Amino acid sequence: MFPPGLFTLQFMQNAWIAGTAIAIIGGIVGFFVVLRGATFVAHAVPRASFAGAAGAAVVGQSSVLGLGTFAVLSALGIASISRERRHGVATALILAAALGLGDLFLTIGHVYAPAVFALLFGQIVGISTHDVRAVLIVSVITVVLFAAAFRPLLLQSVSPHVAEAHGFWTRGLEILFLLLVSGAAAAMVPVVGALLAFSLMVGPAAAGSILGKSPLQALAWSVAFGVLSLWLSVWLAYLTFWPIGFYVSGFCLLFYFAARLIKR
Amino acid sequence: MTWYQYIWAPGIWGNPAVHTAWTAGTLVALASGTVGVFVVMRGQSFTGHALGDVGSTGAAGAFLAGVGALWGFLAAGAVTGGSIEWLGRRVRERDIATGVVMAFMLGLSALFLYLVSIYTNASNAPMAILFGSLFTVSPSLQPALLGLSIAALAILALIYRPLLFSTATPEVAQSRGIPVRLVGLAFMLALVVAAEEAALAVGAILSTALLIGPAATAARMARRPGMAVLLAAGLAVGNIWLGILLAYDSYWWPPIHTGWPVSFFVTVVSLGMYAAGGLIQRVRTTVREGGR
Numbered sequence: 184m185f186p187p188g189l190f191t192l193q194f195m196q197n198a199w200i201a202g203t204a205i206a207i208i209g210g211i212v213g214f215f216v217v218l219r220g221a222t223f224v225a226h227a228v229p230r231a232s233f234a235g236a237a238g239a240a241v242v243g244q245s246s247v248l249g250l251g252t253f254a255v256l257s258a259l260g261i262a263s264i265s266r267e268r269r270h271g272v273a274t275a276l277i278l279a280a281a282l283g284l285g286d287l288f289l290t291i292g293h294v295y296a297p298a299v300f301a302l303l304f305g306q307i308v309g310i311s312t313h314d315v316r317a318v319l320i321v322s323v324i325t326v327v328l329f330a331a332a333f334r335p336l337l338l339q340s341v342s343p344h345v346a347e348a349h350g351f352w353t354r355g356l357e358i359l360f361l362l363l364v365s366g367a368a369a370a371m372v373p374v375v376g377a378l379l380a381f382s383l384m385v386g387p388a389a390a391g392s393i394l395g396k397s398p399l400q401a402l403a404w405s406v407a408f409g410v411l412s413l414w415l416s417v418w419l420a421y422l423t424f425w426p427i428g429f430y431v432s433g434f435c436l437l438f439y440f441a442a443r444l445i446k447r
Numbered sequence: 448m449t450w451y452q453y454i455w456a457p458g459i460w461g462n463p464a465v466h467t468a469w470t471a472g473t474l475v476a477l478a479s480g481t482v483g484v485f486v487v488m489r490g491q492s493f494t495g496h497a498l499g500d501v502g503s504t505g506a507a508g509a510f511l512a513g514v515g516a517l518w519g520f521l522a523a524g525a526v527t528g529g530s531i532e533w534l535g536r537r538v539r540e541r542d543i544a545t546g547v548v549m550a551f552m553l554g555l556s557a558l559f560l561y562l563v564s565i566y567t568n569a570s571n572a573p574m575a576i577l578f579g580s581l582f583t584v585s586p587s588l589q590p591a592l593l594g595l596s597i598a599a600l601a602i603l604a605l606i607y608r609p610l611l612f613s614t615a616t617p618e619v620a621q622s623r624g625i626p627v628r629l630v631g632l633a634f635m636l637a638l639v640v641a642a643e644e645a646a647l648a649v650g651a652i653l654s655t656a657l658l659i660g661p662a663a664t665a666a667r668m669a670r671r672p673g674m675a676v677l678l679a680a681g682l683a684v685g686n687i688w689l690g691i692l693l694a695y696d697s698y699w700w701p702p703i704h705t706g707w708p709v710s711f712f713v714t715v716v717s718l719g720m721y722a723a724g725g726l727i728q729r730v731r732t733t734v735r736e737g738g739r
Contacts, residue, residue, distance in 0.1 A: 220539060220543070221542075222542045223546075226493070271490050271492035271493060272492055274492065274493075275495070275655055276659060276660060276717070278496070279653075279659070279660065280714045280718050282710065283652055283656070283708070283712075283713065286652060286708040286710045286711055287708055290705065291705055303557075304560070376557070378557070379553055381546065382554065385543065385547055386547050386550065389547060428553070429555065429557045432550040432551045432555075433551060433554055435550060436548070436550070436551040
């Protein structure tokens with residue numbers, strides 16, 4: 184059940200700390216992602232940030248820096264070409280462009296294949312103490328931003344017209360939301376990978392929104408499901424050596440199904 | 448070595464890999480461009496992208512099971528498309544269902560690729576599955592691609608009118624006795640076929656680019672749906688041709704003899720077309736308003 188080293192090895196301690204942080208971030212940012220129906224954006228931003236990591240490898244910079252830069256750039260790109268809460272087409276275009284750019288970086292940069300694989304699918308043994316510090320810093324910034332923007336963003340997500348009538352700067356809140364997603368993406372990708380970071384922003388929050396009777400309840404469920412998924416995944420990934428992203432996405436699907444069944 | 452080789456590299460007509468790429472790219476572009484118009488109109492971009500992305504799950508699964516890649520792609524597409532239809536009946540639920548299902552399929556893909564790298568000696572297989580290239584398409588795939596394109600276009604031709612009606616005004620269409628849900632299901636089938644065909648032949652990145660880019664551009668420029676469909680198909684074919692040409696030329700660009708990926712050029716051209724479409728739209732509106 185609990186093999187030696189699960190809590191004592193340095194990289195496992197790093198995985199527990201960083202994992203818990205990103206599960207909380209995923210739960211809270213996911214709350215707004217689900218409320219606004221912005222799951223495509225939540226998928227696209229971490230995915231696009233992969234290109235930044237590839238680009239950082241080409242110019243010899245740290246991958247976290249590249250991830251963060253591309254996460255913010257893609258979020259702003261989506262904001263700049265999307266019209267009134269209809270993100271679909273803009274997201275697809277920006278995502279495709281970022282992926283094409285990532286492909287180019289990989290081709291001309293001769294990036295080492297296992298490194299690419301880890302960035303795409305996550306690797307718990309790969310989290311260094313340096314990464315943990317970066318993840319924690321980005322997480323704290325995201326939480327502070329979230330707490331500061333919670334009330335106006337909630338109002339604007341639930342009834343945009345009322346928010347506009349009250350004089351809130353709708354476009355600014357939109358951009359703020361996208362920045363929250365990019366903060367979460369930058370924290371998550373090094374741990375669970377670019378392809379699966381978004382599952383932590385979608386599954387737990389979707390289950391929470393089904394079960395919660397009020398926004399705060401939904402938020403609490405979302406964080407609880409996220410943290411539980413991640414803890415189970417870290418444990419199982421250590422036990423079996425299978426990629427952690429597989430477990431994370433599996434538990435997220437499970438919780439979503441369970442919530443829908445209970446509510447039926 | 449003359450200057451024009453940088454924009455029209457020698458030997459592009461004689462190269463068999465380029466020939467295959469032309470044919471495969473054109474077939475894929477025709478189907479994706481046409482289906483894409485409805486994807487954009489129905490707001491299903493995420494589903495369209497998800498279907499292309501989960502192709503890697505099918506490819507890795509087929510590699511493990513030792514069956515043809517085509518069947519893996521189609522199976523992954525059918526499972527994903529079916530789950531999204533089943534879970535996402537209401538519009539608000541649709542994108543959430545797409546996200547959860549797609550995340551699980553990608554998680555499965557992570558597991559399959561891991562198993563591929565453990566149980567086989569094909570250390571490059573995961574990378575080839577994730578980042579397929581148009582220049583490595585096998586010529587033997589051409590009949591299958593032709594069949595898939597015809598299937599997708601035939602479904603669309605069959606449901607064209609009711610689909611247009613139930614896309615524009617679902618409630619009215621329902622009240623006029625059009626089986627909106629069945630039409631939606633048939634469209635999902637066409638989308639699965641087109642997206643998986645594209646993911647198989649040109650890779651997941653280009654599948655999204657060809658599905659959304661030309662269609663979104665056409666939607667900006669055309670006034671009638673029929674016009675938009677023709678324009679999108681044409682733009683998609685032009686997009687992939689230009690991408691192939693530039694990728695072939697880039698063999699002579701720095702770092703010399705490496706070649707830049709087709710996906711990069713196609714996505715850049717796609718984004719450029721979309722921007723140009725917006726510009727044309729704006730100029731047209733200004734001219735029309737100025738004339739009044």
